[in-house]
Amino acid sequence: MNIKDRSVIFLSIVKSSVIIPIAAAGILIATTSLAYWIYQRSFVPFHGHEAQSEVAPYIPAKTHEVHLHPSPETPSVSTDLKNFKGQTVELSCANCHSTKTPNRDLREGADLKDFHQDLTVAHGNLSCLSCHDSENYDNLHLADGTSIPFSDTKLLCAQCHGPQHRDYEHGSHGGMTGYWDLSRGPRVRNTCTVCHDPHAPAYPQVLPAPFGAREPAPEHH
Amino acid sequence: MSDSNPLKPGVSRRTAVKALGATLGAAAFAKAIAPLTDWAKDQSVDDFLQKHYKELDAEAKEKVFRRLEAETKEQYGADVTINDPQAIPGTKFGYALNLSICVGCRKCAEACHIENNHDRKSKNSYIRVLEMDKGSLDLENGRANYDGPVPKKNKFYMPVQCHQCDAPPCVDVCPVEATWKEPDGIVAIDYNWCIGCRYCEAACPYHARRFNWEKPQIPKEEITPVQGYLSNRLRPQGVMEKCTFCMHRTREGRMPACLEACPTGARVFGNLLDPSSEIRWVLENKRVFVLKEDVGTKPNFFYFFDE
Numbered sequence A: 001m002n003i004k005d006r007s008v009i010f011l012s013i014v015k016s017s018v019i020i021p022i023a024a025a026g027i028l029i030a031t032t033s034l035a036y037w038i039y040q041r042s043f044v045p046f047h048g049h050e051a052q053s054e055v056a057p058y059i060p061a062k063t064h065e066v067h068l069h070p071s072p073e074t075p076s077v078s079t080d081l082k083n084f085k086g087q088t089v090e091l092s093c094a095n096c097h098s099t100k101t102p103n104r105d106l107r108e109g110a111d112l113k114d115f116h117q118d119l120t121v122a123h124g125n126l127s128c129l130s131c132h133d134s135e136n137y138d139n140l141h142l143a144d145g146t147s148i149p150f151s152d153t154k155l156l157c158a159q160c161h162g163p164q165h166r167d168y169e170h171g172s173h174g175g176m177t178g179y180w181d182l183s184r185g186p187r188v189r190n191t192c193t194v195c196h197d198p199h200a201p202a203y204p205q206v207l208p209a210p211f212g213a214r215e216p217a218p219e220h221h
Numbered sequence B: 001m002s003d004s005n006p007l008k009p010g011v012s013r014r015t016a017v018k019a020l021g022a023t024l025g026a027a028a029f030a031k032a033i034a035p036l037t038d039w040a041k042d043q044s045v046d047d048f049l050q051k052h053y054k055e056l057d058a059e060a061k062e063k064v065f066r067r068l069e070a071e072t073k074e075q076y077g078a079d080v081t082i083n084d085p086q087a088i089p090g091t092k093f094g095y096a097l098n099l100s101i102c103v104g105c106r107k108c109a110e111a112c113h114i115e116n117n118h119d120r121k122s123k124n125s126y127i128r129v130l131e132m133d134k135g136s137l138d139l140e141n142g143r144a145n146y147d148g149p150v151p152k153k154n155k156f157y158m159p160v161q162c163h164q165c166d167a168p169p170c171v172d173v174c175p176v177e178a179t180w181k182e183p184d185g186i187v188a189i190d191y192n193w194c195i196g197c198r199y200c201e202a203a204c205p206y207h208a209r210r211f212n213w214e215k216p217q218i219p220k221e222e223i224t225p226v227q228g229y230l231s232n233r234l235r236p237q238g239v240m241e242k243c244t245f246c247m248h249r250t251r252e253g254r255m256p257a258c259l260e261a262c263p264t265g266a267r268v269f270g271n272l273l274d275p276s277s278e279i280r281w282v283l284e285n286k287r288v289f290v291l292k293e294d295v296g297t298k299p300n301f302f303y304f305f306d307e
Helices: A003-042 A093-097 A150-158 A162-169 B013-041 B045-049 B058-076 B107-115 B169-173 B199-203 B257-261 B278-285
Strands: A066-069 A076-082 A088-092 A176-178 A187-190 B081-083 B093-098 B128-133 B155-160 B179-181 B187-189 B226-228 B267-271 B287-289 B301-305
Touching (some): A076 A093, A150 A162, A176 B257, B045 B058, B093 B278, B107 B128, B107 B257, B169 B179, B169 B199, B267 B278
Parallel strands (some): A066 A187, B081 B226, B093 B301
Antiparallel strands (some): A076 A088, A176 A187, B093 B267, B128 B155, B179 B187, B287 B301
């Protein structure tokens, strides 16, 4: 037997007893790691995405205020008189009403003779004096007779519109601007009467802004 | 016989055909790679070599932001500042929308259009308001292009935008990882890494992603100057874009633009991890649902009705 024959025999022994198992193990490892890599990239995202539990929730301090905009004011009535500067003379409610006898049955502006004839009232079954205070027309009154200034209008509305008031107080009714994080800046909120005319409170119809109105791409069948 | 001598001077037919073939081949090759040379024209070397957003260190980011500001100045004539406010630790942004009081005025879509520097001509917006019949939730027949005074009788309105899903299919399908979940739950896009394959657009069950078919055109005085790298900066042509809950505003503590524009207060925004937040009150006290819950996307955008 010469050297060449020996080496052939040696190689064939190595092949059959060592190389095949090593190769098999190698292929197994490679396949497993490839499969794991694919699994990591394609399926883990569906199971993962758990909330970061280690970090404490961010609860901002309420260092800034929530303002009402605009702060409701005591109304006045414009007359057809002009002052020496040419400005329209405005009168407070009490100016006329202090000398007039209140009429509890009045519900419509059209029934009036002197003022407020153009006032449309579409607010349930309310009469003027359901909300306006006949003792002091520069004020409103609650259902129990308590006189309140116009700046507290929200309280008056809340008597009947409890759910809306509750939602408003929890930030889910009524427009607002500013900061969600009150530790960084203030927030400005609309009062009820910014959006709702107290005499006809249904939100009016509006024309939609022409943005984002493109339909999704039509389907091609 | 001497006529057919192959060694005679002149060009043989074989050589001529070879030369013709080579010429045609070279011409075809030049024509085929022509788009590549065109494409390279409006892209700077820095832009081409820019790394993925997550691989940028502070210094590299600074360079990129200043370069993009200079490009905006050059291309649009507008002075803008580009930044990337980071997620506030311990926040997970959530959004809820009250379908009972949404009137369909599309003021949110308008605010989005302006805030996010959308192309003016297309009137693009990340928000699509669907008009549907009351008593149904038939998205297939929801119309986004309704017109005339709203709200119409017997109709309700459902604004749809990115839901910032916890299992976002758009992120899973992206072949280049150009879109990902941020720590506060926002699904962000690196507009400079996106290759514009639109897989994510197809994967999103809410149709919330948009493609920049053209370079956005906006008069310089209308450009929102405070811009976020991952949010409202001007996007290049050929990349995807989407709602980011106005990351550049909300990470600074401000409300998203669409919420500020909503006249009825149908929108509630806040930190889902803060038990005292308005959004948590809504989730705990209202009849809340998510859109297409069955597809398993786990949205962070909720809808609710009043009782």
